Each structure stands twice: as structure tokens, then as C-alpha cells.
Amino acid sequence: MKNGKPDIEDLLEAQAYLRGKVNRTELLHSSTFSAMLGGDIYFKMENHQKTGSFKIRGALYRTSKLTEEEKRKGIIAASSGNHAQGVAFAARFNNLSAKIVMPEYTVPAKVNAVQGYGAEVVLKGMDYTDARAEAEEIRKREGRAFIEAFNDPYIISGQGTVGLEILEDLKDVDIIVVPVGGGGLISGISIAAKHANPRIRVIGVESELSDSMKKSVEEGKIVAHTSGDSIADGISVKYPGDMTFGIVRKNVDEIVTVSDEAIAMALFKLLERNKTLVEPSAATGLAAIMEHKIEITGKKVAVVLSGGNINFLLLSKIIYKALETESKLVRIEFKIPDRPGTLHKISSIISLTGGNIYHVEVDNLSRDTPVGYQTVTFTVNVRDEVHMKELMGKLKELGYKHFMVT
Numbered sequence: 001m002k003n004g005k006p007d008i009e010d011l012l013e014a015q016a017y018l019r020g021k022v023n024r025t026e027l028l029h030s031s032t033f034s035a036m037l038g039g040d041i042y043f044k045m046e047n048h049q050k051t052g053s054f055k056i057r058g059a060l061y062r063t064s065k066l067t068e069e070e071k072r073k074g075i076i077a078a079s080s081g082n083h084a085q086g087v088a089f090a091a092r093f094n095n096l097s098a099k100i101v102m103p104e105y106t107v108p109a110k111v112n113a114v115q116g117y118g119a120e121v122v123l124k125g126m127d128y129t130d131a132r133a134e135a136e137e138i139r140k141r142e143g144r145a146f147i148e149a150f151n152d153p154y155i156i157s158g159q160g161t162v163g164l165e166i167l168e169d170l171k172d173v174d175i176i177v178v179p180v181g182g183g184g185l186i187s188g189i190s191i192a193a194k195h196a197n198p199r200i201r202v203i204g205v206e207s208e209l210s211d212s213m214k215k216s217v218e219e220g221k222i223v224a225h226t227s228g229d230s231i232a233d234g235i236s237v238k239y240p241g242d243m244t245f246g247i248v249r250k251n252v253d254e255i256v257t258v259s260d261e262a263i264a265m266a267l268f269k270l271l272e273r274n275k276t277l278v279e280p281s282a283a284t285g286l287a288a289i290m291e292h293k294i295e296i297t298g299k300k301v302a303v304v305l306s307g308g309n310i311n312f313l314l315l316s317k318i319i320y321k322a323l324e325t326e327s328k329l330v331r332i333e334f335k336i337p338d339r340p341g342t343l344h345k346i347s348s349i350i351s352l353t354g355g356n357i358y359h360v361e362v363d364n365l366s367r368d369t370p371v372g373y374q375t376v377t378f379t380v381n382v383r384d385e386v387h388m389k390e391l392m393g394k395l396k397e398l399g400y401k402h403f404m405v406t
Helices: 008-018 031-037 055-063 068-073 082-093 108-116 128-142 153-169 184-196 212-219 242-251 260-274 280-290 312-325 342-352 385-396
Strands: 027-029 040-045 075-078 098-102 120-123 175-179 201-207 254-258 300-305 329-337 356-363 373-381 401-405
Touching (some): 008 055, 031 280, 055 082, 082 098, 153 184, 201 212, 201 280, 254 280, 312 329, 329 342, 342 385
Parallel strands (some): 040 300, 098 120, 201 254
Antiparallel strands (some): 329 401, 356 373
């Protein structure tokens, strides 16, 4: 380690330590996305990692460097998700006392996962900044060792083993695409990539609602930039660390941003076409490629799928919205006479046209519903836009007032 910053030797040491303790995740070639997007695309499957994300790598390696006194007093961390689970797992692995401070809004499933690994959870504050402040107070009061989420040389070294594995499996890789939050993962991967071949392009992807690393690089100093809540909460970081910022400025070729809508569609496509479930943060790399933010034509591209810990309620919304976007799920509202047989006529047309009724909602209290009528909304699964137009044409022949709900 030079001047407190990690180098390739630190990554190799971390790899040796982690061998057999974490999963050596697959680098899977996707013929589907390669044909769709014009490059030779490989997915680094950290969604198949222990605890469901790459975070376990850095957490395990960091705890291996604790002194005996630090081990005796225990550890503490602040996180709303994957880092929390990684630290909790590392604590259990090393038989350490662990406290994790999580924001009060954290979804119950994530809290339960951390507690399941044996850590004590403290719920405090509205966001990571509040949780981090509470964790610092506990550290001072109890003397626990603080396990940083990204701005730590051992954390970066552990995360960098992802890059070492990519380079072992795809020696002639041209581009590595990495999600960026605080910058620990891309810092480690970039050290590995630039040591192997300076011509390898390392490209980071942030949510356009939380792009503090991109803004910091552009301004040449660390700046906070979070303009809204993103579904990619795993990379929604107010500002990068000073160590990761320095490494990213030196090694990373480009940082691009993507919208939540693009992230959601990429997540959906991974599930639909690749049968791969990831969390929103992990889908940012593919989203950037699908949005043509990264030029990959004729290139071998490794896309890091950084984790798979997704809130299933959010997943259901993403699937629903993606089907709507692709005109595979349509909502049609009718004003129909309130008499027997009317609903049957409509449902029969939908069935005969090959549509599948997903949901029906009757609202007799709508203020714009005429007396003697009902407002009925059908949610229908169709094949594509052509099928949708065919269905709408058949329904028009019934003569009932209707329109598509957007």
C-alpha cells in the first residue's frame, strides 16, 4: 500500500485472502444482448455473490485487518442495504459484535436480512447522512471500529477482486462498465484494469438523480449532488470519498448518467431476456448501453451486475410499468350502461381478440360517471402495439365510450 492508497499488490493480497470465503462469480456471455446492442457483452454476476452483492468482498477483507483490541470491542457501520449485510456477514464469520445503523425508512426485508446475520440494528434518521452521524456517536461512545462503505483502502482492495476475476476470464476485454455510488467498486476495478492494460476503458454509470462522482470529477473537487430520490438507492450517495475520488480521477475514462426509467427498463430486460434478477443499481450499466450512452460496437464489454437485493414491491411496479411502456399491458376505461350483460360483451371481445384480462376495476362513485352508468377499467395483457390496435378497433365496434388510460 503506497501513501495509504491501494495498488495491485493489495488487490492480489485481498484475492488470496478471499479465495474460498466468497463466491467466484461467473462472467456470462449474453448472445441475446450482444445481438441486440452490437457489442460482445458479458455480465459479471455479483448478484450471485454471498449476501447478494459484491459488498461482502470488501467487508470481509477489511475485518481481517482489525487489531485484537478492535475485534474485542466490535465493529459498527452505517448503511441502508448491501454494505450493512456485508458487514453483518463479516462480523458473524469472524465472531465479532456488530452494530449497523440504518435509516428509519429502510424496508423491513433489509433490516431482517442484517439481523439474520446476527448484527444489532439501530434505526436512526431519514437518510444515510443521519445514520452515519449516529454511527459515529456510537463509535466514540463504545470504541467500536468503523467499517467504511467505500472510502477505505482495504474495502477498495476487496472490491477490486471483481476486476481481477474479469481480467482472468476475459483477458482481451475492451470496456468494463461499473455502477458508481461512493466509488469503492469502480476504484478497485480500475486499479486492476489499468495495471493489466491501460487501454482498457473503465466507464462508470450513475443515476442522473444522484451523480456526485460525475459532478466532482467535472469540477475537480468533491461536491455533493443528489437532486432527488432514485430507485437505484444502492448508488445514491451524497458525495464520494476523497480516496475514491482521487482514484477515479486518475483511472476512470468516463462517467455517464441514466434516468430511473432507463434503469427500470434495463432491469426488466435482464429478467425477461436473460432470466437474471438484479437490483436497480446493478442495472445501470446495461441501461447506459441500451440508451447509447456508451459506444460498444465491435467491442468486448464486461458489465458488472453488482447486486440482486431488490424490494419485491418495487420489482412488481417495475414489471408493470415496463409492460405498459412496451404496449404489452394496457388500461382501457369504459363508461357503460348499468345493466346485465354489458361487461360480458366487452370481456368476450377481449378474449376473442386474444387479450388476457389482468384486472378489472368498477368505480360507481366517479364524479364524471352519468346516472345509470358504470365506470369500468380493464387492464389487459396484449402481445404488442399491433395487437393493441386490433383490440381497440374491435372494442370501438361495440359503441361504448372508452379510452386508454395513460
